[in-house]
Amino acid sequence: MVNWFWKRKPQRRSLALRSRGDSGDTTRVDFAELAPELHRFLGQAAYLQLGYFETLTRGIRGTLELSRKEALSRAAGAALDKHRGIVAVITEHGDDPTEVMLPFRENLDAFRRKTIGARPEETLLAVYLTAGMLDDFYLALASSYGEIGERVAAILREGDGGSEIVSIIQETIESDNEWRSLLSMWGRRLVGDTLLVCRGALRPERLDADETRIEPVYTELMGAHARRMDAMGLAS
Template identity: 30%
Template structure:
């Protein structure tokens, strides 16, 4: 059978595929609730009410995304919190190693970090069954709330050019930590990695394709940093 004739599974009948999808949904759900919590903390550092409300809007969007993922896990007959719990150390590691020291670093993390995560999940979505793909892509929608970050960062750089250098270094650190955690998660989760690289019954990425994926993630990060006025 030609590769073009092989289709991703349309049901969750394949136990390995089902486990991989559950892991992906659990990872996404924990990421969304973790982001909501992080943004709520960042809002405390906001310099004024306007920015506090902007961050609150981003946190609210993350929570609504979490609800969709939670509800899907329930539909699949799973305890969503049991599925999410194994990923707690992943996000604790990432947030522990990328705690912003001030408001501007928090903004860059919200904009760049969430963008990196969204890019990664969109790449994986291409190898999912239609229902799961639609859910994942829907979960990644509604990120327009973060556009105010661009104006805030550029204004800060205009006021003090030294800020640009510091935040550019911060952005590179975020990129390194995010890619490290993504690679670690895929390596630690056999079923999730099977969904990504493929298996007997469905196509996935070969090693060269995985390499190209990480190249695309790096390029998208560079474009995002440039938009903020933080040349790599």
């Protein structure tokens, strides 16, 4: 008998956010009424990774430099592996992954279009930064779903090819210092739209009443974003 996971009795949840590589204290926020249903969490997480794969694949086609093609192919492969891993979790619980992801396609495609820059380097920076923020957010949410959440967290922690993109961005900055200010400005512009995706991942019917519960999480996400920017030599 299939145990339909979205029909299970909801548990009291707390969201714990930890920047990757940080073994210190975590920020915990009570999300008993804000954390999404499991199928909503899985559907969005899976479709986001599919979108990153598509964007990076387009980047491969759009570059002539072989070393860059290879670097982007590794990053794209990592995103596809994450997508497949989450899809496997959905399938194992008796649901159709396409049906689970479909409700979020329109909004997440719109988000992805907003983060495609006028230049390939801007798009690569967008993939690196938005994937970092959203992986952090979904890693935090994963702690709400027991064993299934642990599996998704393990998938999200797998290598993401981010170092490949960082190398390309740093080479770009070193080639012409004007890139530094341009990419710094672009990186700052990405924050608002990415936080809206985080907000949209939660239960919409309670957000207005419980908005203050999310603020500490936003603060942590923005702090991790600033550290990524600083590590690349970009002003945040």
